[in-house]
Amino acid sequence: MIESSGILSAANESKHLFLRAAAGVATERPPVWLMRQAGRILPQYRALRSRFPDFKAFVKTPEASAEATIQPVDELGVDAAIIFSDILVVPEAMGLDYEMIEAKGPRFPKVIENQGDVSALLSGEAAAIQLSYVYEALKITKRELADRVPLIGFAGAPWTIFAYMIEGSGSKTFSKARRMLYVEPHLSHTLLQKITDTTIAYLRGQVQAGADLLQLFDSWAGELPPAHYRAFAVPYLRQICEALPDVPKTIFAKGAWFALEDIADLPCQVIGLDWNITPEFAKQATGGKKVLQGNLDPCTLYADAATIKKETKKMLNAFGGHHIVNLGHGVYPDTPLDGVRVFVETVKE
Amino acid sequence: MIESSGILSAANESKHLFLRAAAGVATERPPVWLMRQAGRILPQYRALRSRFPDFKAFVKTPEASAEATIQPVDELGVDAAIIFSDILVVPEAMGLDYEMIEAKGPRFPKVIENQGDVSALLSGEAAAIQLSYVYEALKITKRELADRVPLIGFAGAPWTIFAYMIEGSGSKTFSKARRMLYVEPHLSHTLLQKITDTTIAYLRGQVQAGADLLQLFDSWAGELPPAHYRAFAVPYLRQICEALPDVPKTIFAKGAWFALEDIADLPCQVIGLDWNITPEFAKQATGGKKVLQGNLDPCTLYADAATIKKETKKMLNAFGGHHIVNLGHGVYPDTPLDGVRVFVETVKE
Numbered sequence: 035m036i037e038s039s040g041i042l043s044a045a046n047e048s049k050h051l052f053l054r055a056a057a058g059v060a061t062e063r064p065p066v067w068l069m070r071q072a073g074r075i076l077p078q079y080r081a082l083r084s085r086f087p088d089f090k091a092f093v094k095t096p097e098a099s100a101e102a103t104i105q106p107v108d109e110l111g112v113d114a115a116i117i118f119s120d121i122l123v124v125p126e127a128m129g130l131d132y133e134m135i136e137a138k139g140p141r142f143p144k145v146i147e148n149q150g151d152v153s154a155l156l157s158g159e160a161a162a163i164q165l166s167y168v169y170e171a172l173k174i175t176k177r178e179l180a181d182r183v184p185l186i187g188f189a190g191a192p193w194t195i196f197a198y199m200i201e202g203s204g205s206k207t208f209s210k211a212r213r214m215l216y217v218e219p220h221l222s223h224t225l226l227q228k229i230t231d232t233t234i235a236y237l238r239g240q241v242q243a244g245a246d247l248l249q250l251f252d253s254w255a256g257e258l259p260p261a262h263y264r265a266f267a268v269p270y271l272r273q274i275c276e277a278l279p280d281v282p283k284t285i286f287a288k289g290a291w292f293a294l295e296d297i298a299d300l301p302c303q304v305i306g307l308d309w310n311i312t313p314e315f316a317k318q319a320t321g322g323k324k325v326l327q328g329n330l331d332p333c334t335l336y337a338d339a340a341t342i343k344k345e346t347k348k349m350l351n352a353f354g355g356h357h358i359v360n361l362g363h364g365v366y367p368d369t370p371l372d373g374v375r376v377f378v379e380t381v382k383e
Numbered sequence: 384m385i386e387s388s389g390i391l392s393a394a395n396e397s398k399h400l401f402l403r404a405a406a407g408v409a410t411e412r413p414p415v416w417l418m419r420q421a422g423r424i425l426p427q428y429r430a431l432r433s434r435f436p437d438f439k440a441f442v443k444t445p446e447a448s449a450e451a452t453i454q455p456v457d458e459l460g461v462d463a464a465i466i467f468s469d470i471l472v473v474p475e476a477m478g479l480d481y482e483m484i485e486a487k488g489p490r491f492p493k494v495i496e497n498q499g500d501v502s503a504l505l506s507g508e509a510a511a512i513q514l515s516y517v518y519e520a521l522k523i524t525k526r527e528l529a530d531r532v533p534l535i536g537f538a539g540a541p542w543t544i545f546a547y548m549i550e551g552s553g554s555k556t557f558s559k560a561r562r563m564l565y566v567e568p569h570l571s572h573t574l575l576q577k578i579t580d581t582t583i584a585y586l587r588g589q590v591q592a593g594a595d596l597l598q599l600f601d602s603w604a605g606e607l608p609p610a611h612y613r614a615f616a617v618p619y620l621r622q623i624c625e626a627l628p629d630v631p632k633t634i635f636a637k638g639a640w641f642a643l644e645d646i647a648d649l650p651c652q653v654i655g656l657d658w659n660i661t662p663e664f665a666k667q668a669t670g671g672k673k674v675l676q677g678n679l680d681p682c683t684l685y686a687d688a689a690t691i692k693k694e695t696k697k698m699l700n701a702f703g704g705h706h707i708v709n710l711g712h713g714v715y716p717d718t719p720l721d722g723v724r725v726f727v728e729t730v731k732e
Binding site: 258 | 553555556558561562564565566605607608609611638640641658659660661664680681682683685686687690711712715717
């Protein structure tokens with residue numbers, strides 16, 4: 035099922051359900067974790083967060099990041115930890131500072147508008163070297179986890195990082211970023227390449243610091259028409275996958291149902307699915323070439339325990355046992371912790 | 384190709400390209416119009432808008448609404464007019480007031496939270512009767528258009544109106560509205576039925592006032608998992624389609640690629656497509672049962688004339704001549720007027 039025999043043999047020997055499943059090896063039950071499991075759903079996270087004046091100070095303190103990363107392993111018994119960080123540390127390391135505005139999201143005071151702006155950005159190792167606080171957080175986490183569960187490293191996919199760098203914030207349409215692809219295709223490729231070079235250096239650093247698997251988040255994949263996703267997103271995902279042959283990789287391209295076949299051709303092992311995609315559609319589009327991850331609607335966890343159990347079992351059956359259980363999106367911050375527990379426990383039963 | 388022989392025979396006799404195409408009759412060239420063509424892209428719209436203190440005062444002045452409706456017909460030569468209004472007039476008529484905040488979007492000071500809130504809402508004719516200013520605008524427009532082009536009436540689809548009524552504004556996830564479907568399914572159906580009853584009465588009034596075709600906008604369709612779209616959206620779309628047998632109807636469910644087969648089974652004539660959906664996918668999913676409308680990426684119109692022409696022709700070829708040309712979303716307010724012109728003229732050549 036997977037391309038790299040190195041990954042397969044390492045996974046076969048792994049004691050971890052999550053790594054075996056990610057490598058396409060049959061497991062006694064599917065592993066489970068949640069995107070954004072380290073976060074506001076946990077009271078201990080909120081307590082930890084309150085010790086910092088702002089989100090960025092928190093993210094840049096390796097001990098705190100490690101603590102947040104481990105909290106859901108202790109509290110929820112999930113089968114993997116994911117390093118507590120943010121995809122926007124990459125544009126920041128390249129020279130584009132951002133602010134995280136409480137309850138609103140990120141904002142970049144300055145955005146990329148022209149060739150001069152792109153040229154001024156750092157890239158590759160010169161940028162990634164500034165992210166040593168993430169590597170430090172990974173090392174601390176790895177030590178403190180003491181091999182209880184594997185540790186996931188991550189980065190934003192180049193198109194998604196590009197979208198933030200042009201748009202300057204979240205957006206309903208990302209029309210400025212999408213406009214750039216039509217109006218300045220050459221400059222767009224130059225910027226995407228700089229982001230890609232930085233991401234590769236950054237993810238290499240994460241692997242060296244102990245990440246067992248890497249996930250790429252293409253949060254705004256669904257904003258692109260299929261032809262643009264193929265031209266401006268897929269080639270950079272490919273470069274990243276090819277540059278990191280030694281660990282399993284997951285691509286989660288939210289909204290990109292139309293690109294599942296292209297993604298299935300990349301040298302990654304796992305494809306993350308949002309809650310719009312039925313397991314049947316995903317299996318057909320990926321032709322059984324990849325392990326699938328997902329994809330319960332995060333809003334299910336607001337329901338009563340019986341409904342959560344029923345919907346989780348329905349999803350497990352639809353995937354047919356061979357998959358990595360997750361939600362179809364990051365868990366929403368106001369989700370009741372009990373709902374999350376029922377979800378995890380239903381899978382573990 | 385379509386279900387209602389009454390619509391077909393009326394369309395056959397129509398002098399209007401748009402109505403013939405909507406009824407599935409072959410036309411010498413595909414008709415073209417743009418979602419949000421009456422709006423900020425036109426300098427004469429901005430001049431008209433500046434005469435009103437706020438958006439709602441504008442929308443509630445029938446003469447102004449008629450003028451805005453006709454502007455793009457004069458200026459761009461599109462093949463249909465769409466009444467200038469807003470989908471949120473329906474919740475307002477039901478008793479839920481909204482504000483339109485410049486450059487941000489709508490906000491409802493009060494939202495629907497419980498059974499009492501739902502019970503307090505007006506519905507059906509009792510609500511729709513308050514929308515006489517829209518009927519009046521349609522009548523004026525119809526008279527002033529003097530049969531140059533057909534006039535499209537519209538409403539929000541019940542799920543999308545529901546989403547605004549629960550959420551209180553636009554949202555990145557609409558998680559409050561989606562939560563309601565899991566936590567209070569019965570109350571959700573009660574509210575959806577009240578919205579549906581109001582929408583049917585409202586659209587009947589629009590047809591009586593002169594609307595030649597009706598379009599339902601399901602802007603937040605793509606937020607629902609397929610099973611919920613089938614349970615909470617499709618049945619209400621069906622009720623609306625069945626209640627209005629005498630005019631052609633278009634359903635534009637943005638992001639609902641997964642529901643195309645279900646929508647193709649409804650008694651509507653046209654299906655609007657967003658820019659994520661390839662013509663090939665849409666044709667296969669709808670089985671040739673409906674006329675397709677769409678779906679150029681609105682960001683294409685930011686490009687130079689040569690690129691716009693190339694992309695428009697590519698789309699025309701992919702649909703194979705038999706379709707209603709539009710963008711895959713409303714035209715973005717900062718789109719250069721020249722780009723819009725190139726788009727329309729390329730189709731008309």
